Amino acid sequence: MKQLLLILLLVIIIVVLLIAGPWILLYLGLASGEDPPKPKYSYGEFPFYLEYEKNGEKIIVKDKVIVKYDGIGLSTGTGKYIKWKQTLASGNDEVVLFDEGGMVRVFLAIREMNYNLDEKNENIEYINSFPNIIKEEKDGTITSSEAISNTKLYNIKIVKFEFGKSILK
Numbered sequence: 001m002k003q004l005l006l007i008l009l010l011v012i013i014i015v016v017l018l019i020a021g022p023w024i025l026l027y028l029g030l031a032s033g034e035d036p037p038k039p040k041y042s043y044g045e046f047p048f049y050l051e052y053e054k055n056g057e058k059i060i061v062k063d064k065v066i067v068k069y070d071g072i073g074l075s076t077g078t079g080k081y082i083k084w085k086q087t088l089a090s091g092n093d094e095v096v097l098f099d100e101g102g103m104v105r106v107f108l109a110i111r112e113m114n115y116n117l118d119e120k121n122e123n124i125e126y127i128n129s130f131p132n133i134i135k136e137e138k139d140g141t142i143t144s145s146e147a148i149s150n151t152k153l154y155n156i157k158i159v160k161f162e163f164g165k166s167i168l169k
Helices: 002-031
Strands: 043-054 057-075 079-088 095-100 104-108 133-139 142-148 156-163
Touching: 002 057, 043 095
Parallel strands: none
Antiparallel strands: 043 057, 043 156, 057 079, 095 104, 104 133, 133 142
């Protein structure tokens, strides 16, 4: 009986190693790699101004994206990378342009832009950049999202969008 339990335990260990072994080796290989160099700047503010019309009403949003260094991340696709945390100074999660009870939302994907705090790019101005406008639809438990260009369906007209002078620390 003891031999049977020992053989069963050995088979379970072998199966677990066959399944988890490659993932453990991959993690150990990636984790042992060299960390990317720490960025010169660990904090940045990117102010923006948005003017739009919704159902004929003029709405102005002045806010800023705050980007903070958040350590080193690990990805199987890219290895080690610098993590950034992006928030809006207003405390909002998004700049919502249209919301139909949570079922359909249209928002400005301002936080998804690639803000660069790399010293080689410290003079980058985001003058010609415009964030995507995202439509997010919920159908039960499934949420889909896509970038849209026609906001007229939601009675939204973007009048003006511009970035201010960025602050890097």
